[in-house]
Amino acid sequence: MTSNVIAPRQLPNGLKSSPKAPQIASDSDSAYMGAKGAPARPLYKRPDLMTFDRSIKIAPSILAADFANFGAECEAIEAQGADWVHVDVMDGHFVPNISFGPTTCAAIRPHIKGVMDVHLMIEPVDPYIDAFAKAGADVITAHVEAGPHIHRTLQAIRGAGAKAGVALNPGTPAAAVEHLLDVADLVCVMTVNPGFGGQKFIDMSDKIRTLRAMIGDRPVHIEIDGGVDVNTASSVAQAGADVLVAGSAVFRGGSVSNPAPYGENIRAIRAAAEGVYV
Template structure:
């Protein structure tokens, strides 16, 4: 089953509570919250207070993507803010295994995020403490970027690695995930879609209409994939 999660960095921050409520009612599966420190990536976004502020407006999982240096220093802060899942970048911490294990020890799902140029080999010796892997299909930091075509192969290579090593780990994709790119990422093994301006945040339609349209499209793609398999 393919899960969809709106990227809240694409939302209007002035009506964030209302947006979360509407997306929840529309039937999204989780919420993706990007945290940027202006150092690991050249931008600043959500902090723990903002996450805590919208936490009461949905029971759906909060997937906190820490695009920050030394994320291990900030785990407790975001867990207290309401995170259910936390992903960290391989390049951002010297002790990746310890950081992932700490996330799991706190009762959360632990994720690893890979920048476009980061090789999947860096994951081989932490797969036993990983619940999901986020493949960045654009360079992180800003919304509205173009999908990097080689990421289809990266997703496929990652899927083959997980099957070879016999790990049941979800592959999440993040960056320009829309109607043109969804068929390819699903075909190559992704099962969690972070959706922003390319699919969910459309001014011409309501959130309910956007979610219904997107889910219908995903279902049709899953059926096509099943036929091929």
């Protein structure tokens, strides 16, 4: 699989950063961008990985992993039962912190057998969609708050060959995405304010229930991101969520050399969620 990864190049002049442009860990590159006017052609297209169902899926966030061992960490959490691998991309503009970009995604893609779930906490989103799709993202999620044309953004994500997700900050009501449910594959409900550390879980159960009713029988996942652990998994699953993103709650106590705690943590979160999930 590593032979499919395109070598990094420099950003074209038209994508140089400005004072208000996102800084995606200085690792966006034109190698992942489609030619102007040409359709995106993702390197990794795995529709079999994204067969829809509402079973509980645990998606560890590698933001809590050992940055020096990303590849091995991804392999370890999958071996220990992770369903998806969640990648939080932050630009220092839409949110205060900076994490990583498409080059990192391309580097870890060969180490991920399942779904790579990329959460873009960046503004703007559209110039970077092709880069993340070609780096191997199976799901690309953009924030409804990150731009005025979210409908077009979701269409562009699908056009790039990825599943399209839309995220809602805690202060944004469910109604903000009601008109998007026919062009979305996932709705991510933030249960902390993105980009700020040390926060407590914010109960969004009412919002989740509202979304679940809006979605109806559409094949749209509800993902929860922020403060998910054994104490909160049951309430969000009961409200209707099926994808649970967990960072420190998964990686706590383990390491690449001692991955067993990862499995114990994943199983505990899953058991808490499935205990009430129907």
